[in-house]
Amino acid sequence: MRILKPEVAKARKEKILRWVVQQYVETRRPVGSQMIASEALPDVSSATIRNIMAELEEEGYLYQPHTSGGRIPTDKAYRYYVDYLANVQKMAAKERERIEEAYDSRVNEVDNMMVQTSRLLAMLSGAAGFVYTSNVQEQRVQRLDFIPLAPGAVLAVLVTQSGAVRHWPVRTGYVINPTRLRVLSRFINEEIEGLTLAQARRILWQHVHSGHREIAGMADLATQVLKDMERPQADNELYVEGFGQLLENTSEDDFEDLKQMMRFVEERERFSTLLSEKMTGMEKSNQKLNVSIGSENELKELKNLSIVSTACKVGDKTVGMLGIIGPKHMEYTRVMSLVNFIGSLLEGTLQNWTALPPAEKDDDYE
Numbered sequence: 487m488r489i490l491k492p493e494v495a496k497a498r499k500e501k502i503l504r505w506v507v508q509q510y511v512e513t514r515r516p517v518g519s520q521m522i523a524s525e526a527l528p529d530v531s532s533a534t535i536r537n538i539m540a541e542l543e544e545e546g547y548l549y550q551p552h553t554s555g556g557r558i559p560t561d562k563a564y565r566y567y568v569d570y571l572a573n574v575q576k577m578a579a580k581e582r583e584r585i586e587e588a589y590d591s592r593v594n595e596v597d598n599m600m601v602q603t604s605r606l607l608a609m610l611s612g613a614a615g616f617v618y619t620s621n622v623q624e625q626r627v628q629r630l631d632f633i634p635l636a637p638g639a640v641l642a643v644l645v646t647q648s649g650a651v652r653h654w655p656v657r658t659g660y661v662i663n664p665t666r667l668r669v670l671s672r673f674i675n676e677e678i679e680g681l682t683l684a685q686a687r688r689i690l691w692q693h694v695h696s697g698h699r700e701i702a703g704m705a706d707l708a709t710q711v712l713k714d715m716e717r718p719q720a721d722n723e724l725y726v727e728g729f730g731q732l733l734e735n736t737s738e739d740d741f742e743d744l745k746q747m748m749r750f751v752e753e754r755e756r757f758s759t760l761l762s763e764k765m766t767g768m769e770k771s772n773q774k775l776n777v778s779i780g781s782e783n784e785l786k787e788l789k790n791l792s793i794v795s796t797a798c799k800v801g802d803k804t805v806g807m808l809g810i811i812g813p814k815h816m817e818y819t820r821v822m823s824l825v826n827f828i829g830s831l832l833e834g835t836l837q838n839w840t841a842l843p844p845a846e847k848d849d850d851y852e
Contacts, residue, residue, distance in 0.1 A: 499538050500570075502527070503547055506539075507559045507567040516556030545734045585610065585827060599653075600725045603733060603808060603832055608728025610824055613812030617832070618761040619723040619798075619805060627686050629675045632707075637661045642711050656710050670708070687712060723806075724758050760785065761795075761807060768797045775826060780814050794821050796829035808832060 494848070505526045506517045519535040528534065539557055542548045547558040549565065577610055587607075600617045607615025631643040638659050644652040677693070678686035694708050711787055733809045760783075793817075794810030808829055 498527070498530070499542065502535065502538055503542055503563060504567060504570060506542075506557065506749065507563055510558050516551060517560050518556035521556070533621055544579075548671065552558060562653075562832065567807075570802045580756065585824075586831070591806060601727070603828065604725040605727040607808065607810055607824070607828055609819055610828075611728070611810045611812060611816075613810050614726060614728040615808070616727075616761075617723075617808045617811055618758065620764070623747075625680050628682055630671065630686075630711075631665045631669050632656075632662060632711075634667065636660065640667070640707065642714065652716055656707065656708055657715065658710070660711065674708075724754050724761070726757075764793075764795065765804060765807045768795075768807070768830065772799070775792060775822060776809075777818065777822065792816060794818070794825050796825050798829055798833050 502522060505522060509517045509521070519532045519539060521536050522539075523530060523532045527842065527844065539548060542563075547560060549560050550557045574618050600619065604615040604617045607617075609615075628645045628647060631645070632725050633641040633643060638657060638661060640658060640662065642656050643653055654807075664680045666748060674690065676687050690708065690712055694712065718805040741827050764776060764778075767773075775794070775796050777792065778788075780789050783789070783791070783793060790813070791811055791844060793809055793811050795807050797804050798806045798808060809825055810816075810822065
């Protein structure tokens with residue numbers, strides 16, 4: 487006879503007790519060993535479950551109202567169950583707090599926000615995390631802000647009227663007075679608000695070359711920002727992290743499928759197209775969370791994997807999405823909660839960029 491380790495036997499007994507309490511609360515009917523064997527512990531024999539239930543009865547957790555019938559929980563069992571739920575809630579609260587702290591620390595440098603978000607999703611899920619944002623090239627500008635990060639470093643933040651946000655660091659090599667930076671930002675925004683990026687770039691280049699007095703002394707910064715804005719951009723931004731972890735958690739039988747999926751994701755254009763279609767479908771159906779399992783993905787490379795994703799909105803505009811790619815046997819309850827929660831953190835950060843006026847941001851650095 488196989489002897490279980492004490493901690494394994496204890497965990498099994500507690501699982502049976504919790505299942506009995508939950509089942510009785512839901513049905514108000516005594517619970518028998520056959521039901522547990524077929525619905526809760528299919529890998530454990532009915533005889534073994536009967537022995538465990540007899541032990542629980544001796545310990546005062548279960549009561550058998552009729553001979554040879556099922557068992558019902560006692561007050562002691564209810565107390566155990568309530569304490570267990572309270573402990574689970576405490577653990578969930580601690581994990582939530584840990585995620586918030588991890589997220590805050592990882593988005594301190596705002597220009598790395600998307601990369602760090604996908605990395606955080608991967609780290610917490612043990613699978614692959616991704617963040618996808620849509621193209622901003624044809625959108626109209628709401629404003630362009632400059633935020634001091636450190637001596638000789640400025641963060642440029644571009645916000646479009648549809649709510650999309652692009653940000654990138656600009657190295658100046660010299661310290662810029664916050665007041666001068668605010669004057670430059672105000673002047674630029676008066677000139678480019680409501681224009682497309684292409685139109686905004688043309689207007690700003692004209693001012694740089696004409697030596698406009700508002701840009702005088704800051705032409706180097708304006709020139710660098712314009713060059714960054716003109717840098718070729720993909721139709722979208724895609725950040726994926728965590729394939730190493732996904733590989734570690736993949737069985738040998740699934741290894742070839744995972745390699746196929748990795749090749750597909752590395753073809754960024756195809757994967758971006760898939761995510762763009764998924765995002766459009768979610769927006770049309772007003773769907774916040776989407777779970778596609780195996781063959782539901784309609785792509786052979788993803789037939790043995792699941793994608794859990796959520797849309798990111800700024801106001802009523804969907805500006806991107808994030809999610810987790812993992813095995814079909816993933817812990818869906820936890821992964822769905824994780825994706826929802828990280829999505830809300832990212833949305834909150836994006837909302838901050840569009841909600842605060844430039845002057846409020848700059849004042850923090852004076």
